[in-house]
Amino acid sequence: KNEVEQSPQNLTAQEGEFITINCSYSVGISALHWLQQHPGGGIVSLFMLSSGKKKHGRLIATINIQEKHSSLHITASHPRDSAVYICAVSRARDSNYQLIWGAGTKLIIKP
Amino acid sequence: ETGVTQSPTHLIKTRGQQVTLRCSSQSGHNTVSWYQQALGQGPQFIFQYYREEENGRGNFPPRFSGLQFPNYSSELNVNALELDDSALYLCASSRTRNSPLHFGNGTRLTVT
Numbered sequence: 001k002n003e004v005e006q007s008p009q010n011l012t013a014q015e016g017e018f019i020t021i022n023c024s025y026s027v028g029i030s031a032l033h034w035l036q037q038h039p040g041g042g043i044v045s046l047f048m049l050s051s052g053k054k055k056h057g058r059l060i061a062t063i064n065i066q067e068k069h070s071s072l073h074i075t076a077s078h079p080r081d082s083a084v085y086i087c088a089v090s091r092a093r094d095s096n097y098q099l100i101w102g103a104g105t106k107l108i109i110k111p
Numbered sequence: 112e113t114g115v116t117q118s119p120t121h122l123i124k125t126r127g128q129q130v131t132l133r134c135s136s137q138s139g140h141n142t143v144s145w146y147q148q149a150l151g152q153g154p155q156f157i158f159q160y161y162r163e164e165e166n167g168r169g170n171f172p173p174r175f176s177g178l179q180f181p182n183y184s185s186e187l188n189v190n191a192l193e194l195d196d197s198a199l200y201l202c203a204s205s206r207t208r209n210s211p212l213h214f215g216n217g218t219r220l221t222v223t
Contacts, residue, residue, distance in 0.1 A: 030209070031209070033211075033212070035214075040216065041148075041199050041201075041216060041217040041219065042214060042215065042216035042217060043154075043201060043203075043214035043217075044214065045211050045212050045213065045214065048210075048211045048212075086153065090209075098156050098159070098167055098169070099154075099156065101153035101154055102153065103153060104153060
């Protein structure tokens with residue numbers, strides 16, 4: 001069993017829909033990261049969180065430490081949101097670089 | 112802040128050769144890490160550098176080595192290239208070891 005599990009693996013939705021991507025992990029963590037990777041390869045860090053909820057524009061990330069679960073939400077989705085969304089965690093004893101990565105969720109938003 | 116830049120963007124090498132990939136971090140970012148991402152897979156941690164010293168290493172052989180310089184740039188060197196080294200190589204930097212990460216766009220290495 002992977003230490004970081006994401007669901008769904010693939011998600012196709014229509015423009016404007018509310019999107020939720022889930023991440024569960026099985027290790028003690030110091031932080032959880034949500035990252036976005038476009039087809040060109042570059043990775044953008046969206047959120048780093050260790051508790052509660054963070055919001056940036058149309059993106060919202062939540063984490064429940066007790067349940068070891070996090071969600072990434074996209075409101076009013078747009079085709080430019082199409083990308084792979086990756087959940088990664090840094091274990092409690094490690095620094096932020098030694099991340100354990102989820103397999104990613106490939107999101108396609110159709111116009 | 113300027114972004115994290117990597118060079119070159121693409122590179123083709125022959126098996127057995129050596130390669131140097133470069134990363135220019137944001138000013139003030141004392142920590143840098145390198146990742147290898149094979150096609151269709153998640154990134155694998157290679158190593159991290161903090162203030163010019165290696166400060167953590169993933170499951171990669173010694174032919175993967177690195178350097179970090181005082182001007183916030185760094186290098187990843189790979190000797191004796193193998194076909195399986197073909198991948199996207201990403202560097203990421205941050206202000207401290209526990210700050211948000213800033214990634215470059217990567218160098219796509221093809222070994223033939």
